[in-house]
Amino acid sequence: MQFDLRKFITTGTRPYHLDFECDLSGRDFSGARVLQPVPVSFDAELDGGEARMTLRAKASVHGECARCLDPVESEETVDVQWTVKQRDLDDPDFDLPLDEAGRLDLEEWLYQEFLFQIPTVLLCTEDCPGLCPVCGRKRGECTCPKQESDAAPIDARLSVLKSLLN
Ligand SMILES: [Zn+2]
Ligand SMILES: [Zn+2]
Structure with a gap:
C-alpha cells in the first residue's frame, strides 16, 4: 500500500483518509508473529507546508x-503521528520508508512501528518461574527436589512478612 507523500505535500488540498488491511504474517518480530490481517487506519492532513500523518x-x-516456551498471545497497538516537511522527502536519513519518488510504503512503515512496539522478550506472566533445570517441566509443576538457585530473594522477603503477621 503506497501513499504519494510528495504529491500530497506539494499539491494536496484536502485531508486524506484510508482504511486498509495489512498482512504481516510473513514478517518476523523478534521471533513473534502477527498471523491475522491487521486493520489499519491512516490519515494525512496539511498544516502549512507540512503533512501531519497518523x-x-x-x-x-x-x-x-522466553522462560517456559508456552505460547503467548498479546494485543499490541500502534498509534503514531508524524509531521513531515517537504525537505524531509529529500533527506537520505529520513526515517520513514520512502522511495525516490517520495511515495510512502505504508505496510513497511506499519511493520517498523510494530517492531518497535512489540517487546523483544515475551512472557506468559510477569512472574513466570521458567523451567525446572532438572526435568525441563515448568517449575512448581514437577516434584524434583528444590534447587539451590530457587532460593529467590522474594521468598525470603515473603517469609519475613509471614513471621510479622504471625
Ligand atoms: Zn512462561
Ligand atoms: Zn523438575
Missing part, C-alpha cells in the same frame, strides 16, 4: 514465553 492499528501477536 497511523493506527491493533494486532494480536503470537509468540512464546
